[in-house]
Amino acid sequence: MLSLKCIFIEIHLCSMRLILLHIILLTCFCVKLISQEVSISSELSLRNYFSYDILGDIDGKAIVFRDKGFVKEIDVFNRDLELVQSAELFFEKKRVDVFCITEHDSVFQILYGYFERDTMFFKYRTYNNSVVLQDSSLILALHKREIRKKVVSTISEDKSKILLSTIDENDKLIFLLYNAQTRSLEWSSKVQLTGKFENKTSGIVLANNGDFVILLREKLWTSNPNALTTVLIAPRYNLQKYVSFSLRDFNIDNFVIKPDNHNQSWLFCGTYSEKKSKEAEGYFYISKKFEAFDGIEIFNFLPFESNLYSELIQGRKKKSKIFEDIKLKDIIFRNDGGFIVISEIAREYSRRNPYSTYAQSSYDGYSRRSWIDYYNDDIIVTNINPTGDILWNKVLYKKQFSQDDDGIYSSFFVLRTPSRLRFIYNDEIKKNNTVSEYLMDPVGKIARNSLMSTAYQKMKLRFKDAIQISSNSIIVPSERSYDLNLVRITY
Numbered sequence: 001m002l003s004l005k006c007i008f009i010e011i012h013l014c015s016m017r018l019i020l021l022h023i024i025l026l027t028c029f030c031v032k033l034i035s036q037e038v039s040i041s042s043e044l045s046l047r048n049y050f051s052y053d054i055l056g057d058i059d060g061k062a063i064v065f066r067d068k069g070f071v072k073e074i075d076v077f078n079r080d081l082e083l084v085q086s087a088e089l090f091f092e093k094k095r096v097d098v099f100c101i102t103e104h105d106s107v108f109q110i111l112y113g114y115f116e117r118d119t120m121f122f123k124y125r126t127y128n129n130s131v132v133l134q135d136s137s138l139i140l141a142l143h144k145r146e147i148r149k150k151v152v153s154t155i156s157e158d159k160s161k162i163l164l165s166t167i168d169e170n171d172k173l174i175f176l177l178y179n180a181q182t183r184s185l186e187w188s189s190k191v192q193l194t195g196k197f198e199n200k201t202s203g204i205v206l207a208n209n210g211d212f213v214i215l216l217r218e219k220l221w222t223s224n225p226n227a228l229t230t231v232l233i234a235p236r237y238n239l240q241k242y243v244s245f246s247l248r249d250f251n252i253d254n255f256v257i258k259p260d261n262h263n264q265s266w267l268f269c270g271t272y273s274e275k276k277s278k279e280a281e282g283y284f285y286i287s288k289k290f291e292a293f294d295g296i297e298i299f300n301f302l303p304f305e306s307n308l309y310s311e312l313i314q315g316r317k318k319k320s321k322i323f324e325d326i327k328l329k330d331i332i333f334r335n336d337g338g339f340i341v342i343s344e345i346a347r348e349y350s351r352r353n354p355y356s357t358y359a360q361s362s363y364d365g366y367s368r369r370s371w372i373d374y375y376n377d378d379i380i381v382t383n384i385n386p387t388g389d390i391l392w393n394k395v396l397y398k399k400q401f402s403q404d405d406d407g408i409y410s411s412f413f414v415l416r417t418p419s420r421l422r423f424i425y426n427d428e429i430k431k432n433n434t435v436s437e438y439l440m441d442p443v444g445k446i447a448r449n450s451l452m453s454t455a456y457q458k459m460k461l462r463f464k465d466a467i468q469i470s471s472n473s474i475i476v477p478s479e480r481s482y483d484l485n486l487v488r489i490t491y
Contacts, residue, residue, distance in 0.1 A: 041081035041486040056469035059106040061129040070094050074131050081486050087131040100153040118144050139185050145169050154206045163206045177210055177235050187235035207259035210235045211290055234290055246298045260333045265289045271326050280323040300388050311395045337386035345377040376400040376410035396438045402429035411464040417471050425463055
């Protein structure tokens with residue numbers, strides 16, 4: 001028979017075991033809360049392919065479209081990124097120009113065109129996520145005289161509108177506004193621009209309501225670095241406005257034009273300086289509704305706060321208190337009309353003399369990429385309220401360096417949720433790498449986490465080309481030795 005003392009000892013040991021078990025269970029639960037699930041697809045070859053597009057969640061499946069010239073292919077992956085189907089798309093002609101491919105809940109649409117004799121036919125097709133054709137129709141037919149330049153597509157943020165543009169033989173801009181929801185041509189027009197401009201279809205931004213802005217750049221022999229001209233076109237009103245912006249005596253380097261689809265307004269924002277265009281002394285911006293823009297507009301100028309400089313240099317000695325190489329990456333709109341500017345310290349250095357004989361005789365894409373160092377460093381986040389006051393600046397520290405890769409693995413991706421922003425990036429640009437993130441809440445509080453390691457996974461992640469497919473999930477392309485993997489990260 002056990003003594004009373006032995007019984008007490010046994011009860012005490014049982015209690016300790018229960019407490020230890022609770023601690024282990026609680027620890028496991030906490031680890032599960034802060035962890036993320038990572039799925040990796042099988043490899044798809046990119047050798048001899050011109051391009052590819054990744055479509056997000058189409059009724060539970062991810063789609064990859066690969067263009068090999070005469071061959072167009074679709075690869076379908078399930079939620080676990082297992083390849084479940086591959087199919088080749090066959091069109092009316094062997095030579096087809098695919099203008100764009102977009103996802104819409106349970107289907108995806110392809111806008112394409114082909115020539116038959118002297119006419120180009122613009123058509124669309126709709127497929128479900130099993131690559132079964134659901135619908136197909138002719139949008140428009142144009143004579144080849146109307147298409148002197150390649151057709152360019154611009155897609156609205158919600159993918160409901162697609163603007164096709166080209167230039168005819170009389171140097172007029174031709175616009176075709178396609179409504180992806182009604183699957184019909186919503187508006188078409190010809191626009192004759194007054195002035196000498198270049199790349200007329202390269203700077204177009206489209207809003208969800210169909211309004212769009214054309215950024216015009218003057219030709220080199222008439223260029224004025226302080227001139228910024230745009231054309232605002234509203235198909236719903238059949239209105240067209242030329243708007244010039246006064247920069248006073250400032251120089252501008254880079255800027256973003258973006259529609260605030262929630263507040264039905266347009267934002268022009270960039271960096272300015274008094275001396276050199278590559279320097280930055282602050283942000284300039286203007287935000288207005290379409291109807292409020294006039295012939296000549298004056299920007300608002302916001303100088304950088306003094307504490308931002310000390311945060312960026314981190315105690316390093318620097319003679320000049322001028323920022324350099326600040327590149328605007330994105331704008332995030334607040335519901336109250338304010339906005340968040342996201343910038344990055346990014347620069348390039350050539351390792352060969354641009355005046356050498358070899359450099360002047362080698363202008364193909366590969367030779368340009370083969371002698372350049374890419375630096376992508378700290379991220380600057382600036383919160384600006386509707387009255388134009390800077391609420392706060394935050395610096396997210398990182399250092400990325402690569403050579404001869406066009407910087408495709410550098411920079412970062414911003415995952416947006418209602419309660420926070422996640423800035424996800426590669427710590428270093430190398431084979432065996434770690435992936436980290438900064439979490440930022442609405443008042444600017446920051447936390448940094450390590451997410452995952454790519455060691456022995458044969459992955460090189462292109463975060464700046466990632467797509468967000470839900471509030472807690474992204475798909476990131478991984479490219480290595482002409483092989484493509486899809487990587488899904490779910491929080």
